[in-house]
Amino acid sequence: MTAGTTDPDGLTVDPAERRREQRGWYFYDFACSVYSTSVLTVFLGPYLTSVAKAAADAEGFVHPLGIPVRAGSLFAYAVSVSIVVAVLVMPLVGAAADRTGRKKPLLAASAYVGAAATTGMFFLGGERYLLGAFLLIVANASLSVSMVLYNAYLPQIAEPDERDTVSSRGWAFGYTSGALVLVLNLVVYSGHESFGLSQGMAVRICLASAGLWWGAFTLVPLRRLRDRRIPREHGEGAVGSGWKQLVATLRDMRRHPLTLSFLLAYLIYNDGVQTVISQASVFGSEELGLDQTTLITAVLLVQVLAVAGALGMGRMARSYGAKRTILGSLAVWTGILLAGYFLPADAPVFFYCLAAAIGLVLGGSQALSRSLFSHLVPRGKEAEYFSAYEMSDRGLSWLGPLVFGLAYQLTGSYRDAIISLVIFFAVGFVLLARVPVRRAVAAAGNPVPDRI
Structure with missing residues (x-):
């Protein structure tokens, strides 16, 4: 078989080409996992809460769109809204990917929208809690959409008996990058005074660096993965x-x-x-x-x-x-x-x-x-x-x-x-x-x- 040949289900037949795509596929986990670890799990929750508290009234409430929200609840509510947005968008993106067979441009779009929103968290100073909530919603929803497209590649780059191994390696790549970037974040945050940075500036740099990491390493899967069109029944894949x-x-x-x-x-x-x-x-x-x-x-x-x-x-x-x-x-x-x-x-x-x-x-x-x-x-x-x-x-x-x-x-x-x-x-x-x-x-x- 020649490199790039696929069977009727879209699985890459040539082993060397399949391994090349698999290695590229691993790197999307390596790229985006730093968002989940550094941004969502460590830095953004406490920082956005502090920004919201700075903007709160005497009773401790902020008022996005005129709705009274306790400042300490803002982060949790924004996470919920982001997931609702993702669920509304995912079926439309999935249908477009099925209809055109072009998952890669959609993966690129969702990844770079999320990476840009995360990088934009550098500007979350003062009382900009609304900007923070908006960027969180955009980044979190984009990650969810991109993961659906990313996961959809697995049947096309791995034989059934190798999918557990391939999936596990991607998971391991993600945990590795998360730990590596957290170590770097720890150096920046703990030594912020020696770097001439305020504590808030150190946090904003850590947030933005996760977006830059996400965007930079997404280039690897975009270069290695390829699209293939799979024949579908009449009408399937419509919006x-x-x-x-x-x-x-x-x-x-x-x-x-x-x-x-x-x-x-x-x-x-x-x-x-x-x-x-x-x-x-x-x-x-x-x-x-x-x-x-x-x-x-x-x-x-x-x-x-x-x-x-x-x-x-x-x-x-x-x-x-x-x-x-x-x-x-x-x-x-x-x-x-x-x-x-x-x-x-x-x-x-x-x-x-x-x-x-x-x-x-x-x-x-x-x-x-x-x-x-x-x-x-x-x-x-x-x-x-x-x-x-x-x-x-x-x-x-x-x-x-x-x-x-x-x-x-x-x-x-x-x-x-x-x-x-x-x-x-x-x-x-x-x-x-x-x-x-x-x-x-x-x-x-x-x-x-x-x-x-």
Whole structure:
């Protein structure tokens, strides 16, 4: 076969060309993960909250579009809005990609809009909380849209039996870049005085540098990945068909109610996971009084232990089954939130212990959930079911930040806000425990593993 030859499903046939595309594909994770780690998890939450508080009235409220919002809730609300925007845009972008077969220009557009918005966070000085919320919404929505396009390349660059390996390597590339940039951020932030920078300027440089990193390394996948047009049925890929395909797939899932039951459980507990990650830095800085250096170091600890935790939970799954291992991780997540509620202020050692616990269950709970779902997908429908998995995941993940923001809005306490998230893990645990996974695998027409 010649380089670039594809089979009818769009998979690159030539092994050398496929490996070249895979290496390029890894680098988008390397490019964009610094946004999730440095911006969303570490710096932006506390900084945007401080900007909003500077602009707040005597009662501690800001008034975007005339709506009274407690300054401490602004970041959580903006995250929720960004996800709603992403969910509205993703089906349209997906349909355009399917119709034209040109995912790469759409990936470039979403990536560079997000990178530009992130770089623009350099200008978040004074009381510009509205600019900060707007840039967060644009950057976060752009990342979500770009990840849908990025994930859609996987079936075209990897054989079925190599997709787990390729996907895992991309995940590892992302964690590596996140840790590397956090180390650089720690140097800039901790030594800001020696660099002649104010603390706020150091934070803004760290925010903007994540956007520059995102944009620079996106050039690698854009050079290596290539578009291919796959023949489609008449009318497929028209604008609006993204939503139609999602609805059709969910209707098909009604024929596999046990698969649908697992998906519902996952959507609920994963929303809790994502909210803990995005709001942990706000909780640490505002409620526990921890400085930015402590938060950066804690997230670095999470990055390192997430890899070890995923490998360890994978070994546990081989012994006890994926379902039991996930249920155990949900119990740990609940314990983490309870511990966070009682965590004393100005006690970084205890916060590090909490970060270590998060790292040990973070990667494994998500990786095992994806692998367990793969057993529940009817053969021949992998792509559309995983598309629904991704779309539905994004579609519900606004709820956790909204609950967190409302809890703080009503109580003025981040401890009450963090404990409110227990409901996601408790409900997810109960729903998952009720799914007979062995019967679900058999009902999907797949061989039942010895341990599941």
